[in-house]
Amino acid sequence: EAKGRGKAQSVSYEPAIGRASIERLELVEELRRAIDEEELAVVYQPVVATESGLITGVEALVRWRLNGTDVPTDVFVRIAEDTGLVVGLGELVLRRVSGDARALRDAAGGPISISVNVSARQLRDPRFVGVVQTAVRDMDRTGLVLEITERQEIGDDPEVLHVMRVIAAMGVRFAIDDFGVGFSSISYLHELPAHVVKTDATLSAGIDHDERARAVLHAIAVMGDALGLDVVVEGVERETQLEAIREEVGAPFVQGYLLHRPMPLEALLPVVRDNRHPDARPKVEELPAP
Ligand code: C2E
Ligand code: MG
Ligand code: MG
Numbered sequence: 001e002a003k004g005r006g007k008a009q010s011v012s013y014e015p016a017i018g019r020a021s022i023e024r025l026e027l028v029e030e031l032r033r034a035i036d037e038e039e040l041a042v043v044y045q046p047v048v049a050t051e052s053g054l055i056t057g058v059e060a061l062v063r064w065r066l067n068g069t070d071v072p073t074d075v076f077v078r079i080a081e082d083t084g085l086v087v088g089l090g091e092l093v094l095r096r097v098s099g100d101a102r103a104l105r106d107a108a109g110g111p112i113s114i115s116v117n118v119s120a121r122q123l124r125d126p127r128f129v130g131v132v133q134t135a136v137r138d139m140d141r142t143g144l145v146l147e148i149t150e151r152q153e154i155g156d157d158p159e160v161l162h163v164m165r166v167i168a169a170m171g172v173r174f175a176i177d178d179f180g181v182g183f184s185s186i187s188y189l190h191e192l193p194a195h196v197v198k199t200d201a202t203l204s205a206g207i208d209h210d211e212r213a214r215a216v217l218h219a220i221a222v223m224g225d226a227l228g229l230d231v232v233v234e235g236v237e238r239e240t241q242l243e244a245i246r247e248e249v250g251a252p253f254v255q256g257y258l259l260h261r262p263m264p265l266e267a268l269l270p271v272v273r274d275n276r277h278p279d280a281r282p283k284v285e286e287l288p289a290p
């Protein structure tokens with residue numbers, strides 16, 4: 001029976017190996033090489049306190065430039081997840097972040113969190129705990145936040161939960177990313193060793209003109225507060241969205257193009273430095289006359 005199925009499969013799949021799958025195979029090989037040769041870059045997008053606008057942390061986002069063009073991150077991360085390359089990709093990102101942490105902390109003049117996205121595949125890799133341990137050796141471990149997306153149903157996997165608890169015991173925090181879409185489930189949110197909830201950017205899209213969209217985000221903000229979780233609203237692109245968050249949603253942290261775009265470390269450091277003492281900056285009337 002199994003033999004018969006296998007034959008039927010090869011007959012039906014053969015004609016399907018066309019240009020697209022060959023291109024994808026080439027992309028996989030290019031990605032493998034880029035990871036080996038450490039050609040991937042990491043950029044950082046600030047997360048700010050909703051009321052004060054002060055930068056409280058940054059999210060590390062991986063970038064890949066191939067033949068002069070940026071490959072969209074969600075495209076190559078998905079390929080990396082499917083092929084297992086995400087393990088090496090994740091190690092590279094954690095190494096880079098760990099190396100940048102000191103300069104960032106100095107610029108901030110104190111603790112600042114750095115979030116790193118990790119895939120379920122990485123959490124299932126037996127080396128992962130060691131990789132995190134190495135990454136936090138040279139940095140403030142409570143400053144590291146690992147963002148996990150629920151599209152992979154992590155909460156159902158006892159092995160993954162165990163790894164999360166081991167890492168959390170090291171002082172590293174977890175964020176549930178893209179909350180409110182996909183598999184994210186309220187029912188076991190309180191069982192995960194998570195400190196942060198980041199709402200999916202699509203939930204912010206209509207909040208400046210749709211009362212019901214605001215109500216959904218407000219409900220998440222209230223729930224997060226009740227569970228002692230820091231809620232970050234992602235995808236804030238317009239001033240009117242930020243106003244809606246301040247006035248009605250009530251989430252303590254925001255992230256989005258309106259506040260800051262993702263940027264390389266060299267660009268981030270002066271932004272963080274200038275942002276840290278709002279009261280120390282002279283008011284306009286105190287500036288010397290030209
Ligand atoms: P994410 O973790 O939800 O990251 C937020 C995404 O939203 C980023 O896309 C960011 O550039 C984008 N973004 C920021 N502000 C705005 C805004 O105002 N509006 C809109 N529409 N988008 C905004 P990016 O950098 O393309 O990354 C896509 C996804 O790829 C990430 O989603 C994350 O799931 C994954 N990813 C990124 N870096 C890594 C990594 O190092 N490792 C792994 N495993 N996954 C990563
Ligand atoms: Mg994220
Ligand atoms: Mg997200």
Ligand code: MG
Pocket residue numbers: 149177178
């Ligand atoms: Mg995501």
